[in-house]
Amino acid sequence: MQRVRLLVFNAALGVLDYRVPQGVTIPFGSIVAAPLGPRQILGIVWEAERLSAQEVPDAKLRPLLEVMPVPPMSERLRRLIEWTADYYCAPLSAVARMALGSTAALRGGGTSTEYRLTGAEPARLTPQRAAALDALQGEQASIRELAELAGVSEGVLRGMVGAGLLEAVTVDLDRPYPPAAPDFAQPVLSDLQRSAADVFVHAVQDARFAPFLLDGVTGSGKTECYFEAVAEALRLDRQVLILLPEIALTENFLRRFEHRFGVTPILWHSSLKSSERRRAWRAIVQGNAQVIVGARSALFLPYANLGLIVVDEAHEISFKQDDGVRYNARDVAVMRAKFEGLPIILASATPALETMQLAEAGVYRKIDLPSRFGGAQLPDIQVLDLREQAPERGRWLAPPLVEALRDRLAKGEQSLLFLNRRGYAPLTLCRNCGYRFQCPNCTAWLVEHRFSRRLACHHCGHEAPVPDACPECGTGDCLVACGPGVERIADEVAEILPEARTALVTSDTMNNPQAIGEFVAMAESKAIDVIIGTQLVTKGYHFPDLTLVGVVDADLGLEGGDLRAGERTYQQIAQVAGRAGRGEKPGEVLIQTRHPEASVIAALANGDRDAFYAAETEARRDAGAPPFGRWAAIIVSSEDQAEALSAARAIGGTAPDLPDMLVLGPAPAPLALLRGRHRFRLLINARRSAELQKTLRSWLDPLDFPKGVRVNIDIDPYSFV
CATH class of the missing domain: 3.40.50.300 (P-loop containing nucleotide triphosphate hydrolases)
Incomplete structure (x- = not known):
């Protein structure tokens, strides 16, 4: 009897063996349907010698139900999935699931019904229908997907179908894409x-x-x-x-x-x-x-x-x-x-x-x-020391940057102001009692978004309306916005240059391709004078008439103790500086900072990338940090703080004592509460020669934790919150 080993898309089930119906040959990599109790599950046929499974007698094996009509997953892809799971200490099934992409795609052929606006004039227009008409211009999708796009119920859209405002369209599910032509437009290259x-x-x-x-x-x-x-x-x-x-x-x-x-x-x-x-x-x-x-x-x-x-x-x-x-x-x-x-x-x-x-x-x-x-030249970069050239009281743009903005506006050129902080202000407090608005689910302040009149957590998405009075002391008209976000900078630009046409570019305002396309079209047609944005504007855009870039707070990325903070800040500011002077007109970059002596700022000012990389390389070498050493993080979380702490201490107490590995912690994570879960971290610093993944598995696999505890391993971590 022929049997096959299945990798199923559920880490809790592990690996399962099944019987192949007589006379059927199933190559490795095939995606199949198999019975599991009363249900059907999907799995990938894998080489048995590469996956260990519980031995089950032949007589107890259940037969496979169906081989999906798609080509088998290649051996090369299967080896990549194994390597990724091994290197990042992740469940093999979780990595394999990413290759599947769409379970609906496993069966081919057929048609589906989608809907689009007819362009008819409505006889009766409710607020919901008006919102849908505005949101669905140019869209075609299922009723459910259109409802999500428009933010209305499916019943509203079905009513619009009955009223002739939406029409059904039959779509071929496997219609081919138009072919790309390699010689469509020959570029002129240097x-x-x-x-x-x-x-x-x-x-x-x-x-x-x-x-x-x-x-x-x-x-x-x-x-x-x-x-x-x-x-x-x-x-x-x-x-x-x-x-x-x-x-x-x-x-x-x-x-x-x-x-x-x-x-x-x-x-x-x-x-x-x-x-x-x-x-x-x-x-x-x-x-x-x-x-x-x-x-x-x-x-x-x-x-x-x-x-x-x-x-x-x-x-x-x-x-x-x-x-x-x-x-x-x-x-x-x-x-x-x-x-x-x-x-x-x-x-x-x-x-x-x-x-x-x-x-x-x-x-x-x-x-x-x-x-x-x-022949375009790299922009001229200047550093503005905010200790010597302080902005006016209550403002955030230094006088030289304000004058540069006025100059570009007078010349009909475009400017960009960069601040990697969404919203109006990062902190709102009561001037009477000092109460600070904090997220109930995270160790984070609520960020004021003045355009939407909401206080929002940028970690879990919690939102609340801005109250009229302090919830702690009840005093009215006492809330103070502390620090700047891009919305506050936009307000300042409107005060300084009331005639300037501005665009706010953040993940809040540019949250779909249509909005981004409209922004790009307006910028290219010079319908925007000043762009104010977060890291979304640091890369990929080419506006020939953009000649001034102002970095509002170059020190922001250096805060918080991130081990890659210097490199990340250099990359971000260098990228946003690169938006200036990309056409025939020369560009200028003004960097506001309170630490002009920092190596990152000095390297940017001098245009000396090699010096920055050399200094960063030596610092990493001394610290045994990547690429000269290895990092891994263990993140322990639970809705119960005592439970999370106990689990973290159990991990720390059984840490291996090895000459090529240093275990730090456990300690509360910088975001000690995230999405309602209390979090503790351990950081491992290992030499390149250490068998890091093998050590982590032999260390953690024998440990048992309560059901509410999650233990996540992060190999080569980038985020330390």
């Missing part, structure tokens, strides 16, 4: 760009593992260089994966891609409608999807014929997932390229220190673009 592009094109032709670091200053044309490699992969009928750190970057990127290849690429991210996700997954697994642009999760999809991976803005911390499987997509992308045997390009103007070290060691081949395209 000699440096052409040289870099030729290297990438040859690597695609060679079809073997070749990791590259494309290190180019902002505005140097990195995208055009790797687009030539994309074009070559298309000519060879191979698939391409381009990873972007945030969906906010997608709209601008899609326009550039369409200009070069004639069509938009296929998108993959968490905000896709279920029908879009299903269609994309089937096209990917069948090899019909040519170029896929996606966030982290696109990395594990079962590509039929992958020929190139590009990680754009490869330094971005958004590539590190901080919940679920805590993996770094940049590093796993390199491993996928290695398993698949194909080239990978890591593109960045400010590479991560770990990436730079691998390039210097010769593991990655470094390709440099040291100058901007078309």
Whole structure:
């Protein structure tokens, strides 16, 4: 009798064996349906010798029910899933689930019914219908998805169908995507760009593992260089994966891609409608999807014929997932390229220190673009010492920055003000009794959002209206906003330059591709004079008339004790500075700080990236920090504080005493309460030679914890909250 071993998508079930019906052959990697009690579950047929399972007699095995009509998952992808689970100490089933993408996509063919506005004039317009008409312009989806988009009930939309305001459309679930044309628009490249592009094109032709670091200053044309490699992969009928750190970057990127290849690429991210996700997954697994642009999760999809991976803005911390499987997509992308045997390009103007070290060691081949395209010059950078050039009382912009804003407005040029803090103010308190508004679920202050008149927690999403009186002492008209957020800076700009047209760019205001597209169109048409934004504006945008960048608080990222704070601050400010002077007009960057002597600020002011990297490298080497040592974090949480503390102490009390590992903690996490759970952390600092993952498993696996306790391992952590 033939039996198979299934990896099922439930870590609690482990691995299960089943019987194969007589006369049926099921290759490894096949996705199958199997019985489990009265239910059906999905699983992947895996090599039995690679997964341990409880031995079950042949007579007790139940037969598989069905093999799903999709190609088996390749051996290369299965090895990547195993490597990721092993390296990040994650359940194998949780990693494998990311490859599935869409359970609805496992069965092909058929049609679905979607709905769209008819354009008819309504005879009777309720507030809900009016909201739906505004929100659903240009949208087509199921009733449920349209209801979520419009923020109304499904009943409202069904009433609109009956009134002739929405119409049904029959959609082919597997309709093909229009093909991209590799020679649709031939770019004009500089000699440096052409040289870099030729290297990438040859690597695609060679079809073997070749990791590259494309290190180019902002505005140097990195995208055009790797687009030539994309074009070559298309000519060879191979698939391409381009990873972007945030969906906010997608709209601008899609326009550039369409200009070069004639069509938009296929998108993959968490905000896709279920029908879009299903269609994309089937096209990917069948090899019909040519170029896929996606966030982290696109990395594990079962590509039929992958020929190139590009990680754009490869330094971005958004590539590190901080919940679920805590993996770094940049590093796993390199491993996928290695398993698949194909080239990978890591593109960045400010590479991560770990990436730079691998390039210097010769593991990655470094390709440099040291100058901007078309003769554009890098901006002039000046530091404003706020101890000497203080803003007016109650304001946050220093006089030289205010004068520079006025000058650009008079010249008809655009300015950008950067502050990586959403909302109006980070803290609201009562001037009478000192009461501070704190999140009930987290160890965090509630942030005032004046535009929506709400107090919000940026960690768990808790919101509350701004009260008229202090909830502690009952005094009215006594609440004070402390510190600036971008909304407060926008108010200050409106006072200083009342005639200026402003745009606020944050994840609150730019929360969908349509809003981002409208912002880009307005900025390019010079309908905006001053952009005020968070880190969403630091990368990816090219506005030729933007000549001034003001960094409102360069010290903000250096606070909080983050072990990568210096590197992260340098990258963020260097990226936002790179938005200035990208066209013919020269750019200027003014950095406000109270610590001009800090190495990060000095390096930015002098334009000396190498000096900063050298100093940061030595500091990391002395501390045994990555890339010269290893970090891992153990996060213990529970809704019961005493229970979490007891579990953390049990872990700390059984910590191994090894010469190549140092265990720090347990200690309360900086966010000691998050989403209603009390949290404690242990930090492990290990030498490169240490068998870190093996040690963690042998240390933690024998321990038992109460059901309410969660113990998460974070290998190579980026967040220390």
